[in-house]
Amino acid sequence: xxxxxxxxxxxxxxxxxxxxxxxxxxxxxxxxxxxxxxxxxxxxxxxxxxxxxxxxxxxxxxxxxxxxxxxxxxxxxxxxxxxxxxxxxxxxxxxxxxxxxxxxxxxxxxxxxxxxxxxxxxxxxxxxxxxxxx
Ligand code: CO
Numbered sequence: 001x002x003x004x005x006x007x008x009x010x011x012x013x014x015x016x017x018x019x020x021x022x023x024x025x026x027x028x029x030x031x032x033x034x035x036x037x038x039x040x041x042x043x044x045x046x047x048x049x050x051x052x053x054x055x056x057x058x059x060x061x062x063x064x065x066x067x068x069x070x071x072x073x074x075x076x077x078x079x080x081x082x083x084x085x086x087x088x089x090x091x092x093x094x095x096x097x098x099x100x101x102x103x104x105x106x107x108x109x110x111x112x113x114x115x116x117x118x119x120x121x122x123x124x125x126x127x128x129x130x131x132x133x134x
Pocket of ligand 1: 130
């Protein structure tokens with residue numbers, strides 16, 4: 001059911017420093033910061049040949065990243081995103097298998113303007129999983 005790894009998202013306590021690390025130390029192609037108010041994050045996209053890294057920094061009052069950073073002061077992997085062809089079919093299969101969908105269970109439009117869902121980390125070995133329809 002799942003296809004390519006679309007991205008790995010890393011929460012970072014200092015977006016400029018993280019961008020510099022990826023650009024200057026690791027030599028990657030790094031985008032300008034982009035605010036995503038609907039998701040409570042500012043994102044920098046790091047383009048790799050085979051996938052993307054998203055550097056996430058809290059935006060606004062109720063950012064889901066703020067709590068994560070309070071527990072992981074130096075940052076850390078926040079979620080992985082797998083591609084699916086049909087997000088509603090994927091959701092229905094997951095629910096049937098007993099997996100929990102976060103939020104109201106309906107896809108939201110994600111940072112790439114495509115429908116996404118998040119799956120409960122306790123059902124996936126402690127990893128927050130995002131599914132994106134491509
Ligand atoms: Co993501």
